[in-house]
Amino acid sequence: MHRRHGSGTHCCAVRPSPLKPRVHLFVCANRREDGSPLGPGCADAGERLFDILKSEVTRRREYGDVWITRTACMGVCPRRGAAVAMYPRQKLWADATPADAAAIYAQAIADVAEAARDAAEPGGGAP
Numbered sequence: 001m002h003r004r005h006g007s008g009t010h011c012c013a014v015r016p017s018p019l020k021p022r023v024h025l026f027v028c029a030n031r032r033e034d035g036s037p038l039g040p041g042c043a044d045a046g047e048r049l050f051d052i053l054k055s056e057v058t059r060r061r062e063y064g065d066v067w068i069t070r071t072a073c074m075g076v077c078p079r080r081g082a083a084v085a086m087y088p089r090q091k092l093w094a095d096a097t098p099a100d101a102a103a104i105y106a107q108a109i110a111d112v113a114e115a116a117r118d119a120a121e122p123g124g125g126a127p
């Protein structure tokens with residue numbers, strides 16, 4: 001469905017989702033062909049890191065606050081480990097390995113707390 005706006009431009013009908021996490025982690029698990037000049041991709045490290053982070057959300061039952069999404073390439077393309085991005089506070093790590101999962105999750109929880117404090121302040125409600 002297209003709507004005409006006052007400016008005369010068209011856009012698709014979209015609506016804001018009522019569901020949104022306080023923190024959203026994107027974990028690259030892109031896999032490239034052997035011999036790619038761009039390297040192997042985040043591949044196994046990203047898959048393992050994604051699984052660990054998802055398991056942690058489940059274990060802690062923080063489904064509403066922390067979302068973990070497996071992605072394709074985010075343009076970082078580390079030679080080892082995986083790229084992980086965290087929003088809304090715009091953190092981006094390269095070379096993350098499964099051994100870093102606990103530290104990354106701890107940072108996510110710190111950001112959840114910070115987002116909750118921001119939302120509680122008068123005029124708050126930061127994303």
Ligand code: FES
Binds near residue numbers: 074
């Ligand atoms: S392959 Fe993971 S960021 Fe490019």
